Amino acid sequence: MSENTVIELNNVSVIYDQRHVLDRINFSLEIGEFCYVIGKTGAGKSSFLKLLYSDIKPDNGMIRVADFEVSNISDRKIPHLRRRLGIVFQDFQLLPDRNVYENVAFALRVTDHKPKFIKNRVMEVLGLVGLSHKRNAMPADLSGGEQQRVVIARALANEPRILLADEPTGNLDPEASSSIMDLLKQINNRGMAVLMVTHDYEMVRRHPFRTVQIKDGQLHEIKVI
Numbered sequence: 001m002s003e004n005t006v007i008e009l010n011n012v013s014v015i016y017d018q019r020h021v022l023d024r025i026n027f028s029l030e031i032g033e034f035c036y037v038i039g040k041t042g043a044g045k046s047s048f049l050k051l052l053y054s055d056i057k058p059d060n061g062m063i064r065v066a067d068f069e070v071s072n073i074s075d076r077k078i079p080h081l082r083r084r085l086g087i088v089f090q091d092f093q094l095l096p097d098r099n100v101y102e103n104v105a106f107a108l109r110v111t112d113h114k115p116k117f118i119k120n121r122v123m124e125v126l127g128l129v130g131l132s133h134k135r136n137a138m139p140a141d142l143s144g145g146e147q148q149r150v151v152i153a154r155a156l157a158n159e160p161r162i163l164l165a166d167e168p169t170g171n172l173d174p175e176a177s178s179s180i181m182d183l184l185k186q187i188n189n190r191g192m193a194v195l196m197v198t199h200d201y202e203m204v205r206r207h208p209f210r211t212v213q214i215k216d217g218q219l220h221e222i223k224v225i
C-alpha cells in the first residue's frame with residue numbers, strides 16, 4: 001500500500017447465505033480523496049462500509065484501513081480502528097438525554113485527553129459545523145440538518161483522517177442536504193478523505209467527485225452524467 005493510501009481492499013468477498021453480496025472486489029482511497037459509493041437498494045453499499053470499520057468480517061481478501069489490517073484485526077484493536085475513523089450514519093444516533101456539547105464531548109471522554117483539551121476541541125468542532133450557539137440545546141430541539149451537523153462534529157472530534165458517511169443526507173430536505181454536502185466538502189478541503197454512500201444521483205451531479213458503483217457483487221468506477 002502506498003503511503004498515500006488510506007483504504008485498500010484486495011479481492012474482498014462478503015457472502016450471506018451463499019449469496020456473494022461483494023465478489024472479489026478491489027478498491028483504494030487516497031489521502032484527501034472524496035468518493036461516492038452508489039448502487040441500488042440491497043446492492044451491498046452498507047456492507048462495504050461495515051467491512052471498513054470491522055462491523056462485519058470479509059469471507060476472503062485483504063482490507064487495510066489507516067494503519068490497520070482490518071481483515072485480520074483482533075477484537076481488542078477494533079475500538080482503536082474506529083477512533084481513527086469518523087463514522088456518520090443516516091439516522092442520527094445522538095444520545096437523547098445529553099445536550100449538544102455532551103454528545104460531542106462523549107466521543108473524546110473514552111480517550112485519555114485532559115478536560116481542558118476536550119473543552120477546546122468540542123468548541124472547535126462545533127464552530128466548524130456552525131453550531132457553537134446551540135451547545136446547550138438538546139437533540140430533540142434541533143432540526144434534522146442541525147442534528148446531522150452534531151453527528152458530523154462528533155465524528156470529527158478525534159481528528160480522523162477518514163470520514164465514512166452512510167446516506168448522511170438521506171433523511172433531510174434538499175436545502176439541509178445541500179448544506180451538509182457543503183460541510184463535507186469543506187472538511188474534505190481540510191485534507192480528510194471522505195467515503196460517502198448515497199442514493200442521490202442529483203447530489204452527485206451537483207457536487208461531482210469520483211464515484212464507484214456496486215452492482216451484481218462488483219465494484220466499478222463510473223461517471224454520473
Ligand SMILES: Nc1ncnc2c1ncn2[C@@H]1O[C@H](COP(=O)(O)OP(=O)(O)OP(=O)(O)O)[C@@H](O)[C@H]1O
Nearest residue numbers: 016017021039040041042043044045046047048199
Ligand atoms: N447480516 C446479514 N445476513 C444476511 N443477509 C444480509 C445481512 N446483511 C445484509 N444482508 C443482505 O445483503 C444485501 C446487501 O445489504 P446492504 O445493506 O449492504 O445493501 P445496501 O446497498 O446498503 O442497501 P440499502 O441501499 O437498501 O441500504 C441485502 O440483500 C441484504 O438483505
